[in-house]
Amino acid sequence: xxxxxxxxxxxxxxxxxxxxxxxxxxxxxxxxxxxxxxxxxxxxxxxxxxxxxxxxxxxxxxxxxxxxxxxxxxxxxxxxxxxxxxxxxxxxxxxxxxx
Numbered sequence: 001x002x003x004x005x006x007x008x009x010x011x012x013x014x015x016x017x018x019x020x021x022x023x024x025x026x027x028x029x030x031x032x033x034x035x036x037x038x039x040x041x042x043x044x045x046x047x048x049x050x051x052x053x054x055x056x057x058x059x060x061x062x063x064x065x066x067x068x069x070x071x072x073x074x075x076x077x078x079x080x081x082x083x084x085x086x087x088x089x090x091x092x093x094x095x096x097x098x099x
Contacts, residue, residue: 031050032048062094
């Protein structure tokens, strides 16, 4: 591999979830999309007002709620719709920077 091809990375080589991409938000005149992918491949997306600030901490907090109330729930089947009242309640109670 030449120095030039090493700088470009390995195009076409699959990456593990959470590797390679540092994208975390996109803003338009009408909305802001914030994105986080966990190392396990779970993707969390928030669509907010375009003037909303950095939401990476909020995305991590929401992911922690997900882990606590969904992943640790022995009745949850990965890939199925989330039907966990504790998760919904804690997510609804979280206001973060959205007050």
